[in-house]
Amino acid sequence: MRRCAAGWTVILCIFQTLSGLEPASAGIPAEWTGPVSGHSSVSVPLNVSTAGNVSKVFTFGGLVFFSYSDACTLQVYDASWQIRWSGILYNGVYRNLVESVIPEGHYTIIGTGSYSVISGNPATRVVGYFALDGSSRPLSRDLLTYMCRGGLSYTNHFFVWAYEDRTEVSVEDLQSRQIIWKGTLDKGGSFRSQSINDRYLRVTATRPVSAQTYDDCGFFYPAANNSFYGVEFYGYGNNPNPMARICIMAYEDGTRFRLEETNGRLIREGFLDRGMMQVEIVEGKSIYLNTSRPVTLCSMPYVDADQPYYHLMEVKGPSGTGIDYEFFTPCINNGHLDFLAFTDHTQIVVTHMEKGTSDTVVMQADQHYRYPTVFGLYHIQSTERISVIESGGSVQCGADFMTLNFNVIPDFQIRVEPDSLALPPGYAAACSVFCEGRYGFDETVDLSAYPLPDGIEADFQPASIVPGQGSLLRIRSSLHVPSGKMTLNVRGSWEERVREDTLNLWFYSAPAIPIRVSAAAVQTAGSVFPVDIVMGAEDSPVPPMASFSLALGWDEMLETGGRPVEAGEWFEEGGNVDLSVKYHRDSLRITAELTDNYHMVSGHGEAVRLHFAAPRNTPSETRIGLHFIGSAGADSLGNQWTFSGEPFFFRVVPPDGVSPNAITPNDDGYNDRVEFRIPEYMEKGGEILIYDIWGRRVRRLRDGRFWDGRNDSGALVPPGSYLYVVRVRARVIRRGMVAVIR
Structure with missing residues (x-):
């Protein structure tokens, strides 16, 4: 076998194209009992102006946080900008802040990640709600929620509703990390449990689902379009509560509706015009509502009685969220509407639809106002987006997920x-x-x-x-x-x-950037394998390069047995690299040019990949070494860079098996011997026996892998066919024929 010194050059050309508030008073009726609250005499924390995830919420007392980020830092400020709580929550972690920490009032929340909030303390209050994810949406593949312990004599329910067929769902207990239920739901189907109580839960699914917690009424239903304003709704109706009602609010004239049980049994159908409401008693049933035009749907204690009913729910409008310019909502006697404003000079008009009476108030940013209600349907209109909470009762009671304004207000x-x-x-x-x-x-x-x-x-x-x-x-x-x-x-x-x-x-002080060749140390003949030219390292990153040239050379020798290497045999054409190969008796020259733009990002080790295609008949133990004989680069800002690297060696071996099946032992460097690459034999050792066609043994190889056509005496055997037998520990593992040609 001859060794031919070989030198080659790779040229890579790389290009990149760089391409203090006063309380509102005007228009406030004297009979309104709740004051407008603000923070005109306190200083705002510095990080409020720059934090992206800032939101306002109102609560009867207590807040529950769920984190959807790996590390979500949260801060809670009261109306006087005193910090009430701060902490870090990780993905899937919750925190229940009870009334002693968060008393009744409105609060500012600053978060660095994605999170959701329940207003109120659901662990001790009668509640009903649908969960919201970190984007304040009710339908999601990942929902964190809490199933209440129950405060009335009615049976608690937890539901997961599916809106597409073949939805795979898993319900996990966040405290024990155990899977409570796992299964597949079709559209309109639900998982229902009456035994999950006082648990924090995570619902994951392959398609968006909703998660409903029900102990009592006081919530809006989500629509199938992933908002609270739509034409198709699924949900659980009501427990046998004499005051609970299902209320459909229309925002457009000529709205046709059909309310039925999920089994198809009709409950009610009809037509509604804008500002009209259909009220139904639905006890212990799962419902489906379909309408011709978008509506909102809620469950609440809509009864004309003086006895207060304790509940809290965020009102939803035609934007499909709890922050909007307009709302229709039913209210009860001795109830309240709590307004939160996010913009200065926000004018709100509140109209009782049946009585036709209206009140007007002007609010400033970050202010809260409580408006007393009587029984009936109310229409709320605002010049700016606001949040509205409808509630009842004189004690702190009720809870609901709150829409976070940073998720829906232009920003x-x-x-x-x-x-x-x-x-x-x-x-x-x-x-x-x-x-x-x-x-x-x-x-x-x-x-x-x-x-x-x-x-x-x-x-x-x-x-x-x-x-x-x-x-x-x-x-x-x-x-x-x-x-x-x-x-x-x-x-x-x-x-x-x-x-x-x-x-x-x-x-950093050293402008030289390391460069190296990266590839597996051993490659198999007949395969296409990548060789990466890696520039930069963690402590010496590559800047964005406008141009780059690299020259590589063979180091050591390329053993080819004197056989010419044809163009394309050693290098595969494809991707962004055009390659050509020319072989001369004493040299092998390869050139490469990157034809497409190549983007190199600062701060990371970047690689240019060349693909080698090694022929199946590559001589055994071909050894290749690459080293850098010159490299330089200029980035997009005109900085000049140099690179340095160490040689890299790899070898090419034939694939497993016996090859070639015919040899010409004439010492010309071509097919002079047969190689036995049999893994078990190479690993454990053994012997190879060569027989002529008459069954006479001509050669015995102990732990050897090559037969050069000679017998045990060292003489060349006559031309013809020969049988080989490979044995490992007296067991024959391979036999076959090989021809000797002269």
């Missing part, structure tokens, strides 16, 4: 990508800043960065963007910037609203 977020840059002092780097609008936000946001220590400059191009647009943030450093890490705050501002993200900067 924006700032996102930095990538979130870290690494560069030596005196160099420049760049990242992208994106603005993401939520729920119709389309205003222009101004960008800035702070703090900027001496020697650091930041430039945005452009300096103002709207949702859906991005800006290029260029960071330049002087030679005097010390090595180490720092954090830059990237701020987006619109009027008084501010949102931020962070950019981590890492300054």
Whole structure:
């Protein structure tokens, strides 16, 4: 076998395109009993202006939090901006804050992650509600909720409702981490339990489901469109409570409705015009409501009686959430409507539909107002989005999941990508800043960065963007910037609203970037295998590269037995790399050019992948070594970079089996011997016996893998067919024929 020195070059060209409030008084009737509350004389915590997940809630007393994030930091402030509780909750973790911690009132919640909230203490109060997920939606593949212990003599119920066929559902106890139920539901089907009491639960499903907790009435039903305003509803009606009712509220004229049990039995059908309500008594039944136009549907104690009935429910409007401009809701005698405003100069008109009387109030942001009610249907209209809670009773009682206003009110977020840059002092780097609008936000946001220590400059191009647009943030450093890490705050501002993200900067002293070849040390002939050229490491990341060139060379020798290597045999054409191979007697030259744009991200070790296609007849134990004979790069900001790396070696071996099946033992380097690559033989050892066609043994190999066509005396055997037998521990594991040709 001959060794031919080989040298080759790979050229890779890489391109990247960088692309203080006063209480409201005007219009408030003197007979309204509840004061408008605000926080005009207190200071707002600094992090309120920059936190993205800020929401307002009202409670009779108590709050329950569920976290949908891996680490959700929560802070709860009362109306005077005194912190009542703070903590960190992890995904699937809950926290019940009882009335002694959270008394009746309205609160501001600041969270760094995704979470949901129950207003009230469901562990000690008669309740009914549908769970909301971390996006304040009632239908989800992941719902966290609580099943109450019960406060009345009625039977508790827990339901999971399916809205699509073949929905796989699992109900888990968050305290014991045990699976309570697991099964498959079709559309309109439900899992129902009357034995789950006083448990915190997690419901997961392959398709969106809803989770209903029922001890007593006082809640709105979700629609199949994943909101509370729609044309198709499923749910449990009422326990045999003499005061409980199902109420259908129409928002459009000519709304046809059909209310039936889930088994198809008709309860009521008819027509409603805008502002009309259909009231039904449905005891102990699962219901299905279908309408021609969107409606809202609730369960509540709608009885014209002076006796107060204790409950609390968040009213839902035509946006399908609990935060809206308009609401229709039934109310009872001695009840209340609690309003929360999120915007200054919010004007609210409250109309009793049957009496035709109206009241008006103007509220400022973060204010709460309690409005007394009598029996009847109320129409609430507001110039800005508000939250409305309908309740009854003079004691703290009732609970409901609250829509979090940061999930539904127009807002924006700032996102930095990538979130870290690494560069030596005196160099420049760049990242992208994106603005993401939520729920119709389309205003222009101004960008800035702070703090900027001496020697650091930041430039945005452009300096103002709207949702859906991005800006290029260029960071330049002087030679005097010390090595180490720092954090830059990237701020987006619109009027008084501010949102931020962070950019981590890492300054390191060595501008040389490591580069290496990565591949399996042993490859099999006949296979296509990747060889990765990896640039950068965790402590020496690659900057965004505008151009890059790399030269590789063979190190050691490529053993080919003198046989020419044809184009495409050793390198597979495909992907983004065009390859050509030319073989000369003394050299093997391979060139590669990247034809598509290649994106290299700062902060990560990046790889260019070449695919080798090794022929099946590759000589055994072919050994390949790669090393770098030259490399350089320039990033998109004009910084010049150098790379350094160590050689890498791998070898190519034939696949398992016996090959070739015919040999020509003439020492020309081609098929001079047969190789026995049999795993059991190679692992345990044994012997190989060669016989001629007359059954005479001509050669015995002990633990050897090659037969060169010679007998035990070292002489070449005559041409012809020969039988081989492979034995391991006196057991024959392989036999076959091989031909000797002269």
